[in-house]
Amino acid sequence: MNLVYFGYTQCPDVCPLTLSLMGSVFRQLSPEERGRIRFIFINVDHRHAHQQDTAGYATHFYPDFVGLDGSEQQIQEVIRQFPASYTYHEDPGSYLGYSISHTDRVFIVNKKGVIIGAFPGSSGEEKQILNTLKEYL
C-alpha cells in the first residue's frame, strides 16, 4: 500500500507538519506493518526541484520515506490521477519570490494503483490516521 502526498520542499508550514506527523505514525507501526506501507512525497515544485534534494527532505522525517520530483509534464501526469492540484503564486516582494498552494491530503493507493482512501494532511489526527492505516492493512 502506498501513501501519496503532494507538496514542495520550500513549504515551511503544512508540508513539514504533514511529514512529521506521518513520521510519528510510522514509528508507531510494527515492523511488519511498516513493511507493507510506503509513504511517497511528491515535490510539485518542478521549476526549482533541480536545486532541491527532495529525497533527502523526505528521509529527514522518516528514513524509509520516498521523495520524488520531476518535470512539469511528469508532475502533471501523476497529479491528474488524483483529486489533487497545485498552483504557483508569484510574489516578487517575498524572499522566495513565489509560493505554491496545494492539496493537503494523504491518498491511500493500493497495490493495483487504485486510490482507496484519503485523510487530512497537516490537520490530521495521529491516532485516527493509525486506526485508518491498520484498517486498510
Added chain:
Amino acid sequence: MKKMHLMVFFALFVTGIGSGHANKEKEECDVKNAVVFENPRVFLPMGNKPTGGFVHIKNNCATEVELIFQKADGFKAVETHITVEEDGKMAMKRVESFKIAPKGALELVPRGKHLMLFEPTKKWKEGDTVDLTFTINKVTRTVAFPMISRMEKHH
C-alpha cells in the same frame, strides 16, 4: 450662583483629569514591557529549507499595536505569513505586519499566522536561540526564540 460655578468648574476639572489620564495611557503605553511574548519557538530548520516561528503575544496596551518583523539573526530573511485554505488547497499569504487589538492577543501557530525564516546562515541545533528583531509601533525590540525539534510535537 457662585456655588454653581464652583460645581461646574469642579466637574470639568475632574473630567479633564480623567480623559487626560486615558489619553496619556493611550499615548504612552510602554510597548517594550506591555507587549508580552509567551512560548516563543522556532522549528529546527532542515538543511537550508525555510522554517517556521511561533509565539503567543499579549497586548496589554489600551491601544492597537502593530508588529513588523525586521530580522532573524542566523537567517537571511524573516517574513510574516498566514496559511489559508483556498479552493481546497492550502496557500500561504505574505503580510507586511500583524496587528493586535487593545488588550488583545495574537497566536502565531502552525497552519495559521506564523513567521517564516529563510536560509539559515549557520548550523542550528536544538536549544539554541534565534534573536528576532521587530518593531512594535515603531519601537524596536528583540526577543529570543528557542530552537526546538519539529519532531518533538509528535514524540
